[in-house]
Amino acid sequence: MINPTPSLFVSSCSKRCPRGVESFLDRQADEYVFYGAGKIALRDGVAGLVEPGQNVLVPAYLPDAVAEPLYDLQLEVRYYALEETLAPNIADLESRLDDETAAICSVNYFGTPQPAIERIQSLADDYGCYHIDDNAHGAFSVDDGTLLGTRGDIGFTSLWKLFPIPNGAVLYLNSENARERYRPSSLATVRERFDTADGRFVLASMLRELLADRRSVQHTIETLLSRGDEPAVGGPKARYDDAKRPMSKLAMSVLENADPLSIRRRRRGNYRAWQRVFADCDDVTFVLESLPAGICPQVAPVRTDDPEAFRTTLERAGIGGVNGWPRLSSTVRDDPTYETARRLSTEVRTLPVHQQIDPAEIDAIGETLRQ
Numbered sequence: 466m467i468n469p470t471p472s473l474f475v476s477s478c479s480k481r482c483p484r485g486v487e488s489f490l491d492r493q494a495d496e497y498v499f500y501g502a503g504k505i506a507l508r509d510g511v512a513g514l515v516e517p518g519q520n521v522l523v524p525a526y527l528p529d530a531v532a533e534p535l536y537d538l539q540l541e542v543r544y545y546a547l548e549e550t551l552a553p554n555i556a557d558l559e560s561r562l563d564d565e566t567a568a569i570c571s572v573n574y575f576g577t578p579q580p581a582i583e584r585i586q587s588l589a590d591d592y593g594c595y596h597i598d599d600n601a602h603g604a605f606s607v608d609d610g611t612l613l614g615t616r617g618d619i620g621f622t623s624l625w626k627l628f629p630i631p632n633g634a635v636l637y638l639n640s641e642n643a644r645e646r647y648r649p650s651s652l653a654t655v656r657e658r659f660d661t662a663d664g665r666f667v668l669a670s671m672l673r674e675l676l677a678d679r680r681s682v683q684h685t686i687e688t689l690l691s692r693g694d695e696p697a698v699g700g701p702k703a704r705y706d707d708a709k710r711p712m713s714k715l716a717m718s719v720l721e722n723a724d725p726l727s728i729r730r731r732r733r734g735n736y737r738a739w740q741r742v743f744a745d746c747d748d749v750t751f752v753l754e755s756l757p758a759g760i761c762p763q764v765a766p767v768r769t770d771d772p773e774a775f776r777t778t779l780e781r782a783g784i785g786g787v788n789g790w791p792r793l794s795s796t797v798r799d800d801p802t803y804e805t806a807r808r809l810s811t812e813v814r815t816l817p818v819h820q821q822i823d824p825a826e827i828d829a830i831g832e833t834l835r836q
């Protein structure tokens with residue numbers, strides 16, 4: 466069985482050469498602040514740069530709750546259309562820019578560099594607005610010597626997507642202007658003590674492992690414990706409100722003992738193992754064109770004609786977490802302008818590549834599937 470996320474009780478990539486996430490970030494970013502969630506980092510980072518009533522441009526292929534911090538700041542959210550390459554449709558993006566545009570947000574999908582990053586930056590320069598580098602997926606991805614998330618005026622990343630931790634994110638303050646205007650909220654901190662949410666998370670993680678083969682019991686217990694590691698069920702606003710917590714002490718303890726470079730190496734190895742598994746399958750295509758050096762994938766996203774059958778087959782072969790991504794905003798779901806984002810959200814399924822998977826396990830799954 467390949468679990469969708471790493472376990473809290475396995476110390477892969479931590480004991481032999483602990484370097485810690487903080488020292489990795491110290492080397493890669495000018496100025497950064499820890500948060501519990503990317504959405505809260507986004508809100509604090511943007512707050513000092515905007516006036517209520519201005520608009521922010523975000524890609525249509527985005528989880529619905531990511532707009533919530535912008536609504537919280539009384540901004541208008543304008544979704545722009547994307548190409549199949551995950552670059553913006555530049556004509557559509559440009560048509561939405563005006564004098565009231567405060568910022569353009571671009572996304573490094575699944576941990577790989579946004580293909581049109583330079584074009585987006587130059588549009589932001591031309592229109593005199595800020596650029597937000599959303600790197601929620603790729604905390605340890607370095608492109609040509611630059612850490613993803615550190616390219617716009619501000620950027621952010623979600624550490625909880627790579628680790629078995631209750632929460633954890635980083636805000637990058639990249640430009641001088643963003644640094645000067647930044648006023649941290651009370652959530653821009655790491656808790657000094659373990660709290661009940663940490664306790665619940667540990668308990669839920671233990672139960673999940675004990676009941677790994679008994680999915681229905683596991684589901685009931687997790688609901689009772691209302692896990693902190695996955696978005697709460699409910700609408701986007703409820704999920705945003707649920708994210709309003711500082712980074713947990715448990716999260717920091719895990720991060721202090723982690724080795725980002727080793728995690729990146731392992732995730733890349735697992736991504737390549739999935740490429741081997743599906744090399745000869747015409748009906749499974751990888752969403753990302755390539756895996757450039759220095760990139761740390763969050764997952765291996767693939768497209769198939771029959772995503773549900775694909776998920777069921779892989780689940781039967783023992784692979785958890787073969788999910789669709791993301792839950793789109795209703796604005797996007799209801800508007801044919803965003804056809805590409807809508808199609809991607811239906812067709813894409815994500816394969817786990819986390820650091821605790823042995824690539825041999827993936828190769829073995831490949832054998833099973835071939836038989």
Ligand SMILES: Cc1ncc(COP(=O)(O)O)c(C=O)c1O
Binds near residue numbers: 505527531599602
């Ligand atoms: C592209 C993208 N941006 C931002 C976020 C928000 O990050 P967080 O869940 O840490 O608040 C997510 C979360 O899934 C995301 O996928």
